[in-house]
Amino acid sequence: MKKIQDDIISYREMCDIENVQTLQRGMNFRMNQKYSVILMSQRSNAPYIDKVHADGLTIEYEGHDVSRITNEPAYNPKQYDQSEKLPSGKLTQNGFFIKAVKEFKKSMANPELVKIYEKVFPGVWSLKGYFDLIDYRNVRDEKRNVFRFILKLSNRQENYDSKVAKIEHTRLIPSEVKREVWKRDDGKCVICGDTKNLHFDHDLPFSKGGTSLSTKNVRLLCMRHNLQKSDKII
Numbered sequence: 325m326k327k328i329q330d331d332i333i334s335y336r337e338m339c340d341i342e343n344v345q346t347l348q349r350g351m352n353f354r355m356n357q358k359y360s361v362i363l364m365s366q367r368s369n370a371p372y373i374d375k376v377h378a379d380g381l382t383i384e385y386e387g388h389d390v391s392r393i394t395n396e397p398a399y400n401p402k403q404y405d406q407s408e409k410l411p412s413g414k415l416t417q418n419g420f421f422i423k424a425v426k427e428f429k430k431s432m433a434n435p436e437l438v439k440i441y442e443k444v445f446p447g448v449w450s451l452k453g454y455f456d457l458i459d460y461r462n463v464r465d466e467k468r469n470v471f472r473f474i475l476k477l478s479n480r481q482e483n484y485d486s487k488v489a490k491i492e493h494t495r496l497i498p499s500e501v502k503r504e505v506w507k508r509d510d511g512k513c514v515i516c517g518d519t520k521n522l523h524f525d526h527d528l529p530f531s532k533g534g535t536s537l538s539t540k541n542v543r544l545l546c547m548r549h550n551l552q553k554s555d556k557i558i
C-alpha cells in the first residue's frame with residue numbers, strides 16, 4: 325500500500341489516473357460518478373489562492389472567472405464578477421459546486437468529494453488529497469465578487485482509491501513550501517538522487533510534533549526511500 329498524497333506526478337500521469345485525454349479546466353464537477361476534480365495552479369504574482377487554514381486541514385479555493393464573452397483584445401475576465409450561471413441560465417462550474425454545498429447544508433447530500441491536484445511547477449503536479457466540499461463564500465476581492473470554496477481534508481478517500489494506504493490525517497503542505505523544497509532539493513531524492521517517483525516527505529510526522537509549515541521538515545524522497553522511512557516509523 326502506497327501513500328499517494330504528495331506524490332509528484334507529470335501532467336500525463338495525472339490525466340491517466342483520471343482516465344482522460346486532457347485536463348483543461350480548473351474545476352471539474354463530478355468528473356466521474358464518485359468525485360469531482362479541482363486543479364490548483366497558483367499564479368506567481370497572486371496572493372495564495374489555495375490558502376491553507378491554520379488547522380492545516382482546510383483550504384480555500386477561488387472559483388472560476390467568467391468565460392470570454394467578447395472578442396475585444398482588452399477583454400479581461402478578472403474585471404468581472406465570478407458567476408454562478410451562464411447567460412443561458414445554465415450553471416457554471418461555480419454553480420455546480422455551490423449547488424452541492426447547498427444540498428449538503430440542507431442535509432440532502434453528503435459533502436461533495438473533491439480530489440485536488442496542485443501544479444508545483446510546469447510539468448510537476450502533486451496530489452493534494454481528497455477533500456469534502458463543506459462551504460463557499462462570495463467575497464469582495466478588490467473590485468469584483470469572487471467565490472471561495474472551503475474544502476476540508478476528507479477521511480472518505482480510502483473508499484475511492486484502492487491504492488491509497490490508510491492515511492493518518494496529515495496536515496497539508498502549502499504549495500509555496502513545495503515549490504521551495506523542489507528548488508532546494510533540485511527535483512531529486514535527497515538520499516539517492518533519483519528523479520523518478522518522487523514524494524514530498526515530512527521529515528518528522530505530525531504526530532511526533534512535526535509541522536508542514538516550514539521547508540525545514542519537508543524534503544524530496546523517492547518511493548523506495550519514502551517506504552523505507554515509513555517502515556522504521558511503524
Ligand SMILES: [Zn+2]
Pocket residue numbers: 513514515516517518545546547548549
Ligand atoms: Zn531515494
